[in-house]
Amino acid sequence: MNTFLPYGHQMIDDEDIAAVVQALRSDFLTTGPAVELFESDICAYTGTAHGLAVSSGTAALHAAMHALGIKEGDEVIVPAITFAATSNAVLYCGGNTVFADVEADTLLIDPQAVEAAITPRTKAIIGVDYAGQPCNWDALRRIADRHGLALVADACHAIGGEYNGRKVGTLADVTVFSFHPVKHITTGEGGMAVTNDAALAARMRAFRGHGITTTAAEREKMGGWYYEMVELGYNYRITDFQCALGSSQLKKLDGWIEIRNALATLYDAAFAGTAVAPLARRDGVRHAYHLYVVRTPERDAVFKRMRDAQIGVNVHYIPVYLHPYYRELGYAKGLCPVAEAAYAEILTLPMWAGMQRDEIERVVQLLERQ
Numbered sequence: 001m002n003t004f005l006p007y008g009h010q011m012i013d014d015e016d017i018a019a020v021v022q023a024l025r026s027d028f029l030t031t032g033p034a035v036e037l038f039e040s041d042i043c044a045y046t047g048t049a050h051g052l053a054v055s056s057g058t059a060a061l062h063a064a065m066h067a068l069g070i071k072e073g074d075e076v077i078v079p080a081i082t083f084a085a086t087s088n089a090v091l092y093c094g095g096n097t098v099f100a101d102v103e104a105d106t107l108l109i110d111p112q113a114v115e116a117a118i119t120p121r122t123k124a125i126i127g128v129d130y131a132g133q134p135c136n137w138d139a140l141r142r143i144a145d146r147h148g149l150a151l152v153a154d155a156c157h158a159i160g161g162e163y164n165g166r167k168v169g170t171l172a173d174v175t176v177f178s179f180h181p182v183k184h185i186t187t188g189e190g191g192m193a194v195t196n197d198a199a200l201a202a203r204m205r206a207f208r209g210h211g212i213t214t215t216a217a218e219r220e221k222m223g224g225w226y227y228e229m230v231e232l233g234y235n236y237r238i239t240d241f242q243c244a245l246g247s248s249q250l251k252k253l254d255g256w257i258e259i260r261n262a263l264a265t266l267y268d269a270a271f272a273g274t275a276v277a278p279l280a281r282r283d284g285v286r287h288a289y290h291l292y293v294v295r296t297p298e299r300d301a302v303f304k305r306m307r308d309a310q311i312g313v314n315v316h317y318i319p320v321y322l323h324p325y326y327r328e329l330g331y332a333k334g335l336c337p338v339a340e341a342a343y344a345e346i347l348t349l350p351m352w353a354g355m356q357r358d359e360i361e362r363v364v365q366l367l368e369r370q
């Protein structure tokens, strides 16, 4: 009997555990130095000026939408193929999501579809670096600049990725990462928004902490106790022991991305000339390979056969607007035909840094037995 092979799994070593224990023994369990250190570690890694660690990737998306001023009546363009949280963040702020179709070979947001979706109410575009491959950020930037739109990167799949020699994190006005255990590096739950825009960073920082803005210096002047809540924020804080784990994990990220790329190369070679078609990989990118996705005929039958054999295949994603909640908002089937056709065929294969070569062979052999 084979053991279950998940599609993704965290990697925790003794160094990570020691880092968490050290944080637990320190004076600060939250809002302490480990949070700031993790923020500056991610900023240094991505080459960005400001990082805001929060309780999840979803909270980071929400903070970004809020900081950009998304409100009722505003439209934000989001790819049809992504995790629902990308679009939900728009709705949290009262905005409307306009779904753009994806490119058939990469499932990345299609810049032409973005252009066609723009209306006088459009305020922002969220590109999703699906599976870990950066979007066509040059094209998205041109469109955003031409129409005066904000550009946001949902890079929850793509930390460590690069686009034409530029790091993911620097390609949009705000970039969002998730540290859920299935992502490249984890804090258990957690996320971060990075930006080079000091004003956006300040707005996101206030949003993370109840919308309270006074600085320590101002409090000093006003008697030491005084603070002001100036807008409706949330408690989206993350703890110091989570951030200690994040900083420890980050040291291993580049090595893990190399392993993921090597595993992808093995899969690619095995599927050459078969009916199983891996998604395309663009020139000039460092793919972070959060997911390894193929298109296969008879996807549902293949899914069942793989799961029956203890292989944790998955499907990423159901086009967001096909979920019942979105259908009730009025979105209907047929909106993004490329995404819907892809959805019928896509299968996510196991891919994580601890996978062994013989596990790749086990997946490939079972998949090819059509």
Ligand SMILES: *Cc1c(COP(=O)(O)O)cnc(C)c1O
Binding pocket: 056, 057, 058, 059, 082, 083, 085, 086, 128, 154, 156, 157, 178, 179, 180, 189, 190, 191
């Ligand atoms: C994981 C993920 C999120 C949400 O991150 P959480 O940390 O789970 O809240 C958002 N967008 C995408 C594309 C993701 O993969």
